[in-house]
Amino acid sequence: MSKKKLIVLASIVFLALVFCVSPVWAATNDLCCSDGGSKYMNRLQAYVYDVDTDKPIRGAEVIFAGPGSYQVKDYTNSKGKTSEIRGANIAGNYTATASIAPYKSESVSLSLESKSPYECAPIVIRIGLKKSCEPSLKVFVYDKDTNNPIGGASVSLSGPGSYSAEDTTVVTGWTDRFAGLQPGSYTASVIADGYDSGIAEKNIGENDCGQLELKVGLKAKPCDRVISVYVYDQDTNNPISGAIVILGGPELYSSSGKTGSDGWTGLFEGELEPGEYSASATATGYHTGSAVTFVGENDCGQLEIKIGLKKDQCEDSRSLQIYVYNSTTNTPIASAAVTVTGPNYYSANGVTDSNGILILTGPLKDGFYTANVISVAGATGSGSVTFNGNICGKLDIRIGLKLCCPNCNSSNSFQVIVYDDVTNKPIRGAKVLITGPGGYSVCDYTNSKGKTGVLKGANTYGTYHIEVSMDGYSNKIRSVTVGQSNYGEHIVTIRLNSI
16 A cells, blocks of 8 residues: 555544544534544334233334335334444425234324434334234024034125125035224124024124134924826826835825826825935836935925836847857857747747857747757757736856767867968968967967967867968958767868969
C-alpha cells in the first residue's frame, strides 16, 4: 500500500474515534450511542405475543413498511422480539404487520418524525396475536323411532348475516361440512321422503372452534303398504290368467293368490314390513318363474311385482347322445352306423365320431327311443331310453360292442412310403401325420428310402387319415379303414406331385 493511502486511512479512523468514542466529544455533543449508532436515526423493534397467554411468540414474521417504499422483513426470536430495524428516516406513518399460524395476522401503525426522537433505545412496537377460530358444522339426520341414520334427506342451514346453504345427507345420515360460519344462531331445516319435516338450532359462540355437530331427529309418517303381482308371457307380453302366485317376505310373511284375466293378482295386505319380498308363479304350459323386490322404509301405498314366464318347450331342448365303445378294451368305436327310432314314427341315423359319439337333437317327444348300432367290422348292438314330462335335457345311450378279429392279440400298425410321382424316386424328410378314432394321432418323417418307421397304436377299428406334406410338393391325404378283415400291418404308398 502507498504512503499516501495509509495517511488517508489513518485520518478516517482518527475522525471515527473522535466523533463516536472520545469521552470529551460525547460529553459536549452527545450524538453517538454506545453501539456506534447515531441518535437521530429512528430504530424500530417489534415484540409479538399471545393475547390470551401474554407469552412471547417465536418465529412470527414481521413486515415493517413506511413512506418512500420502505419495507423490511424480520422474524421474532425466542423472546418474541425482532432485530432492531434501522432506516426509518423519512417522516410519516409506519406499519408493522405480524403473522404466524395458527394466529390471525395483526398490524400496528405509528407516526415518526425525521431525526427524532434523540434516543439510543429502539422504538418497541407491541403486537398481540389471537389464535384464529374457524368453526364448521355438520348436520346428522336420524329416525326418531329407530335411531337409524336417514340418507337422502335435504338440509337447509340458515344463520347470521343472511347465511344460507343446502346439502343432502349420505347413507350415514351426515351432511358435508358447512364452513365460513360467523358467531351466532344457526337453524337446520330437514325434509326426507316418508318423514315429517324437522328443525333444530345451534348457537356458535365467539370461542367455538373446529367442527361442531347438529342432530335432527325425524318422525316417520304412517306407511300402509299393499302388493299386487302381475304374471305375463315373456314371448308375447300377454297376461297369463290362472297363474298361482306365492308371496313370501319379512317376519315369516307368506300368502298366495291367483291371477285374473288381466294377469294381476288381488292385493296382498296385512302389516307388510320393510324388507325383501319374493314372488313365485306357476301356470300350465309354462316354466315356473320368480321375482324379488326390496321394500324400503319409505315405500308406501300399492307396490307391484312383475313375473315373466317362459313357455315349456321341453321337446325342443331335449337331445340323445349315443356312445359306442369296445366292451373288451373300453375304447370308443368311430364310424359306427347308428339308427334311432321313437314315438310318432320318429327315425334318425348317423355315424359316431372319433370319440365314439353321435348326438341327435330335438324336438324329441315323450316316449321310448331305441338305438341300433353296427360297426365297420360288422359288430352290432342296441340300447334304449325313455323321455317323460320331467326330462328336458340330454339322455345317454351307451352301447358296448364285442369286436373280434383273426389276430386279436396282435397290434395294428402303419408304415408309409413316399415317392416323387414323376421321377419315381423316394422323397426324404416328408412329414407324415396319421389321425384316427379314439383320438389317435402320430407323426413321423421319411428316411433316405422315403419310408417312415412302423407306426403302432392304431388298434381301434375305424377310419384313419394319412396326410403327407413336403416343401415343393402338394399335400396329399389318404384314408384307410381298419376292420376285422384287414386288422394288422398296413404299408401305404403315397406319391407326391411337385409344385
